[in-house]
Amino acid sequence: MMTISQSKRALLSITILGFILCFSSLSGAxxxxxxxxxxxxxLPIAQPVESKxxxxxxxxxxxxxxxxxxFEPELSAWVKRQPKDVVFRRVPVAFRDDFMPHSQLFYALEAMGKGDAMNEKVMYAMHKDNKRLMTENxxxxxxxxxxxxxxxxxxxYRSFAVxxxxxxxxxxxxxxxxxxxxTIVMQGRYVTSPSIAGTKAKTITVMDYLEQKIRKDKFK
Known part of the structure; x- marks a missing residue:
């Protein structure tokens, strides 16, 4: 049997719990x-998109x-759950001349129809197996x-096209x-990244938000 004192303590506990849940919801929002x-x-100047x-x-x-x-696991998971009206592509960046072989590697694998199968393996080789892959050989x-x-x-790899x-x-x-x-660019104008958004998870949330915004704005 619950006494009056016990009832007061229970009511107080429920009230405190309610405040905690309310605060948590507010913080989450x-x-x-x-x-x-x-x-x-x-971007100050929007770039043209390839797919209208x-x-x-x-x-x-x-x-x-x-x-x-x-970032690759989170990004790949995001790409896999997208509907058909989302077009995703990767663009390799060579900030220095000696990084250009990596860009050629990417496009050579793509040209051979092996990009999707090999991209993660390339990254694993470089970051886990310590392969530099800096030269053609x-x-x-x-x-x-x-x-x-x-x-x-x-x-x-040496072809003019690549x-x-x-x-x-x-x-x-x-x-x-x-x-x-x-760095992620959506619709030629919206830019986000883990360094901009703060975390990988927040970046994915931002991408979901921008995806809906682009649809709402009729793909502008």
């Missing part, structure tokens, strides 16, 4: 708030970037170790004013 200038920024009537998402990245490697040897014909890969795409990617990064990676 505050932390989930997404603001321009804090969680994402808008779609949500275009570009990840600017570099194979050798530890932050890109760290290092890259070709590693690619061959993955069961890809070395000569076929080298012919693709070299041109690597150079164009560098110019595109300049156009988008990319000064760090990973």
């Amino acid at each position: 505050q932390t989930s708030k997404i603001e321009e200038g804090f969680d994402y920024r808008i 009537g779609k949500v275009e998402v570009i990840e600017f990245f570099w194979y050798g970037c530890p932050h890109c490697y760290d 290092e890259i070709a040897d590693w690619v061959a170790s993955q069961g890809i014909d070395r000569n076929t890969f080298l012919a693709t 070299v041109s795409k690597a150079r164009a990617a560098r110019q595109l990064a300049d156009t988008y004013r990319i000064d760090g990676v990973p």
Whole structure:
């Protein structure tokens, strides 16, 4: 049997619990708030998108970037759950001339139809197996170790199309004013990243927010 004193203590406990839950909900609402200038920024000049009537998402990245490697699981999971009106592509960034082989590696694998299967393996090799992959020979040897014909890969890697795409990617990064990676650009104008939003999880939340905003604005 509950006494009056016990009833008062129980009522007080319930009241305190209510305040805690209310405060927690309020705090959660505050932390989930997404603001321009804090969680994402808008490019001063919007860039044209390749697919009309779609949500275009570009990840600017570099194979050798530890932050890109760290963000990859969350980003890949996000991409996998997107509907058909979301178009995602990666653009390799070479901030220095000696990083250009990595951009060529990316486009060579893409040209051979092996990009999706190999990109994570490249990053694992660099960040877990300590493979530098900075020269053509290092890259070709590693690619061959993955069961890809070395000569076929080298012919693709050296091709005019692949070299041109690597150079164009560098110019595109300049156009988008990319000064760090990973960086996400949506619809040619909205820019976010873990360094801008603060965390990987918040970046994904911002991407979801921007995706809905782009649809609401009729893909503008």
